[in-house]
Amino acid sequence: MPSIFSATLALCIATAGVLSGICMYPPHGPPPTRFRTDRIRFMTGAFPKLVTHICTVAFLYHALVTLYYPATATDAPVLSTICPYPHHLDANIVSWSPRTMLSLLTIFVGAIVRIAAYGGLGRNFTFELAAPDRLVTGGMYRFVQHPGYTGLGMVVAGGLGICYQWHSAAIACWMPDGLFYDLQWVAELGGLGVGVVGLSVLTIRVRDEERMLRERFGEEWEMWHRRTARFVPGIA
Structure with missing residues (x-):
């Protein structure tokens, strides 16, 4: 039977996965008209939805493995069934540790920031680039110009600490010994590239975005741009 510690961690990881999915999925559909310059338009259609589904499944599976880790004599058959190579797992990401606590905290705070940015812009928050009907300078936007990216960056950073890595359950549990150790450098290089x-x-x-807002709102945007940070107050 899972312990209270593994159960609470599994619940927290599953919650983090759901929040990550919310933060990665478009809150609204495509706008009727788009700004003429959107150089990453190819990444705003089905791509974020596909990434959202993959990441959410990875989180939920990691939570399931965490529920039975470390395996007791009773739970060992269950763990070996859902995770054929449990010896590949890093105990620091499947049990309570400073790493899991910091990663989860980063995800939860980042999700709050990201969802607050969704609410601040309302239907103007779309993944496709489109000129908003008004310049929002209140709420989170009183302090930073791009809180949505700040929040998403925190969510992704927290995910890197738990699920988006070589020793996460989604990879470690299913990678045979030879491949697991031989391909680790490829994963590290690929992660750097990503x-x-x-x-x-x-x-x-x-x-x-800033070019669009400058053209749309002129001096009003310039004044707001000068008095606020892009991502983190007082830093960037």
Whole structure:
């Protein structure tokens, strides 16, 4: 029978997975008209929805494995059934540890910021680039210009600490010994590549958004842009 510690961690990880899914899934459908310059338009259709489903399943599966880890004599058959290679798991991400606590806290705080950004913009928050009907400067937008990206960045960073890595249950449990150890360097290199691409995409999108807002609102946007940070107050 799972312990209270593994059960609470599994519940927290499952909750984090659901919140991550909410933060990655478009809150509204495509706008009727789009801004003429949207250089990452190809990533705003089915792509985020597919990523959302994959990440949510990875979180929920990780939570299930966590529920039976570490396995007692009674739970060992269950764990070996749902996780054929449990010896690949990193105990720091399938049991309570400073790493899991920090990662979960980062996800929960990031989700609050991201969902607050959804609420602040309302139907103007779309993954496709479109000029809003008004410039929102209250709520989260009183302090930062792109709180949605700040929140999403925190959610992804927290996910990297638990589920989006080589030792996570979704990979470690199903990778045979030879492949698991031989391909680890490939995963690390791939993760670095994904990080570089992600930062590049973010930079492009922010520039396109700011160009759109400058053209749409002029001096009103310029004044707000000068007095607020882009992502983190007092830092960036």
